[in-house]
Amino acid sequence: MPQTGYETHGGWTTLEEELTFLSALASEHGHVDVSLMGYSFGGVETYLARMSYPTPQGSESKPAILLLNGVHGLIEAGNREGCFLVFRDMAESDDPDVIQFLTDHVILFIPSFNGDGIKNGTYENVANVNLNRKWWLLDMPENRMVAPLFRDYDIIWASDGHGHNGSGVNRPELEIGVPTNRNVDQAVRDATITMVEDVIFPGVQAHGYTTGYFPSGLHNAQDAKNAWGLRHVPNILIETDRTTSVQHQTELNYALYTVILSHLVDNASTFYNAKREAESRAAAETESLYLPDSRWDNPATWNTVSPTPKAYKLTASQRSTVDYHFDVLGISGTFGGVNLNQKSRQAIFLLVDPQAHEPQVSASRSATQLSDSPPDGSVVLRPEPESLVLYPEGHLDGTPQPDDAPPVFQTSPPTSVRAGQVYVYNGVVTDADGDPITVTLEEGPDWLTLTDHGDGTFTLEGTAPNE
Numbered sequence: 001m002p003q004t005g006y007e008t009h010g011g012w013t014t015l016e017e018e019l020t021f022l023s024a025l026a027s028e029h030g031h032v033d034v035s036l037m038g039y040s041f042g043g044v045e046t047y048l049a050r051m052s053y054p055t056p057q058g059s060e061s062k063p064a065i066l067l068l069n070g071v072h073g074l075i076e077a078g079n080r081e082g083c084f085l086v087f088r089d090m091a092e093s094d095d096p097d098v099i100q101f102l103t104d105h106v107i108l109f110i111p112s113f114n115g116d117g118i119k120n121g122t123y124e125n126v127a128n129v130n131l132n133r134k135w136w137l138l139d140m141p142e143n144r145m146v147a148p149l150f151r152d153y154d155i156i157w158a159s160d161g162h163g164h165n166g167s168g169v170n171r172p173e174l175e176i177g178v179p180t181n182r183n184v185d186q187a188v189r190d191a192t193i194t195m196v197e198d199v200i201f202p203g204v205q206a207h208g209y210t211t212g213y214f215p216s217g218l219h220n221a222q223d224a225k226n227a228w229g230l231r232h233v234p235n236i237l238i239e240t241d242r243t244t245s246v247q248h249q250t251e252l253n254y255a256l257y258t259v260i261l262s263h264l265v266d267n268a269s270t271f272y273n274a275k276r277e278a279e280s281r282a283a284a285e286t287e288s289l290y291l292p293d294s295r296w297d298n299p300a301t302w303n304t305v306s307p308t309p310k311a312y313k314l315t316a317s318q319r320s321t322v323d324y325h326f327d328v329l330g331i332s333g334t335f336g337g338v339n340l341n342q343k344s345r346q347a348i349f350l351l352v353d354p355q356a357h358e359p360q361v362s363a364s365r366s367a368t369q370l371s372d373s374p375p376d377g378s379v380v381l382r383p384e385p386e387s388l389v390l391y392p393e394g395h396l397d398g399t400p401q402p403d404d405a406p407p408v409f410q411t412s413p414p415t416s417v418r419a420g421q422v423y424v425y426n427g428v429v430t431d432a433d434g435d436p437i438t439v440t441l442e443e444g445p446d447w448l449t450l451t452d453h454g455d456g457t458f459t460l461e462g463t464a465p466n467e
């Protein structure tokens with residue numbers, strides 16, 4: 001049976017011991033694998049272990065459980081140590097319920113999210129950044145490694161492991177935080193609270209430990225509990241007393257994660273359903289949107305956005321700024337912006353609304369939905385030889401040739417014309433390499449004709465038909 005570093009020498013498991021342990025589990029059990037996810041800011045290899053029958057391959061379509069540890073390095077390593085043992089228990093279990101659960105689900109285990117902190121014994125990564133403030137900005141490589149897992153897997157439950165320093169002021173040995181931001185769907189929050197109060201607290205108390213809620217924390221989207229909650233994932237922040245011995249912390253967390261996994265084995269559908277309910281409610285736009293510091297646990301802070309927007313208009317440059325977030329959050333943009341009638345509704349709001357806590361861009365609210373296709377009268381141009389498409393807003397989408405700058409439209413055509421009116425537009429295209437420019441009309445209404453003047457200027461003209 002593979003042993004952890006703690007079991008071998010009584011101290012925290014090192015990164016080398018972690019890889020040896022997980023690799024040994026994977027070689028003994030076909031339903032376990034371990035893969036390199038990426039590198040920390042400081043270049044430390046970061047691993048993802050998975051477990052699912054008959055093999056984790058292809059498990060992306062299954063409901064997933066995410067166990068993430070080591071956010072604050074070896075300073076808060078009790079959860080990581082306990083999780084190793086529970087992960088091994090699950091791998092070696094011959095309990096039919098566990099096997100069925102692992103057939104229907106996949107467990108994702110990231111022991112050392114902050115590889116720099118595990119390697120160097122620090123709270124931050126080597127950029128001196130607290131990674132639990134970066135789950136919304138996603139500007140650190142560690143968070144960027146994990147964020148797409150929420151897109152690529154159907155994560156229905158997650159935990160983020162930490163340690164607290166509160167024994168001196170009588171904090172309980174185990175504290176749990178739940179999503180607090182008011183934009184997190186009530187089904188997600190309720191499913192989480194019910195598990196904490198009905199299962200985790202009594203289950204861990206039965207092992208002789210004291211429990212309570214985590215008293216502070218963030219209420220905007222920066223930290224894991226809210227950033228993940230806004231993705232409709234029931235999840236908890238775990239804080240165990242980090243001032244006790246390695247043995248005490250390991251045993252406490254072993255008990256805790258055993259309680260958690262035992263419950264999930266029998267009750268995962270509760271969380272699956274909560275996530276689906278939240279997603280469909282978001283798409284139906286039945287809930288208000290709340291300014292980012294509105295807290296579920298403090299109604300005095302509730303501050304609704306009124307009127308509730310139906311969409312946001314994004315310029316081409318705003319759109320390219322949020323492209324990464326749209327990608328990992330599974331957000332569908334439209335021509336000229338983004339509509340809110342989709343499951344990532346709350347996330348869109350907190351990404352682009354000027355009143356969000358840390359908006360990626362300050363987009364303008366729209367009281368009506370935006371069209372998915374270019375508006376009537378739109379003009380799509382494709383200059384040769386490089387492939388380049390211009391939409392009326394000036395959205396530029398092209399594939400530059402190697403070592404060659406594509407031609408650039410210096411002007412944007414008007415996007416609308418009244419029925420029966422003459423439309424004339426003189427445009428300019430430049431090419432930094434001085435290549436000859438040919439402008440042709442690739443797509444557009446029949447009544448519009450393009451005249452290429454051969455020097456980078458062109459005219460589009462026609463008379464718009466009556467309705």
Ligand SMILES: [Zn+2]
Nearest residue numbers: 072076162163
């Ligand atoms: Zn922490």
